[in-house]
Amino acid sequence: MGKIVHGECECGYSNDFTVGGARSQPKGWSRFPVLCRSCGKASDNDLDDAEATCHHCGGIDLLPYSDSSLSSEVGRGSIGPWSSDEKNCKQLRFNEASYYCPRCKKMCMQFLIVCFFD
Numbered sequence: 001m002g003k004i005v006h007g008e009c010e011c012g013y014s015n016d017f018t019v020g021g022a023r024s025q026p027k028g029w030s031r032f033p034v035l036c037r038s039c040g041k042a043s044d045n046d047l048d049d050a051e052a053t054c055h056h057c058g059g060i061d062l063l064p065y066s067d068s069s070l071s072s073e074v075g076r077g078s079i080g081p082w083s084s085d086e087k088n089c090k091q092l093r094f095n096e097a098s099y100y101c102p103r104c105k106k107m108c109m110q111f112l113i114v115c116f117f118d
């Protein structure tokens with residue numbers, strides 16, 4: 001089951017990210033928001049794809065938003081589980097925290113679940 005999450009920040013930044021994937025899609029099972037350390041922009045990428053590249057610049061230096069360096073309050077009530085790979089039970093979670101905003105570069109972005117799809 002996939003989810004659409006909406007990231008938004010008080011600076012006006014907003015973007016939708018896909019988490020997980022639809023069963024009908026053979027690829028893209030493990031989509032998750034990532035920050036590109038080459039260009040500083042966020043996108044969603046397949047974490048299980050070793051050749052995944054940034055949608056914006058094609059860079060390969062991608063950091064998932066589950067990384068503790070991208071959130072300000074880790075572990076304060078997760079709204080997961082955000083399973084990225086149900087077969088391997090590898091779970092990625094968002095916490096109810098503020099996340100690094102790729103526009104204003106402050107820990108001010110929030111993630112909200114918008115919808116689920118299958």
Ligand SMILES: [Zn+2]
Pocket residue numbers: 036037038039040041054055056057058059
């Ligand atoms: Zn990039």
Ligand SMILES: [Zn+2]
Pocket residue numbers: 009010011012013101102103104105106108109
């Ligand atoms: Zn911002």
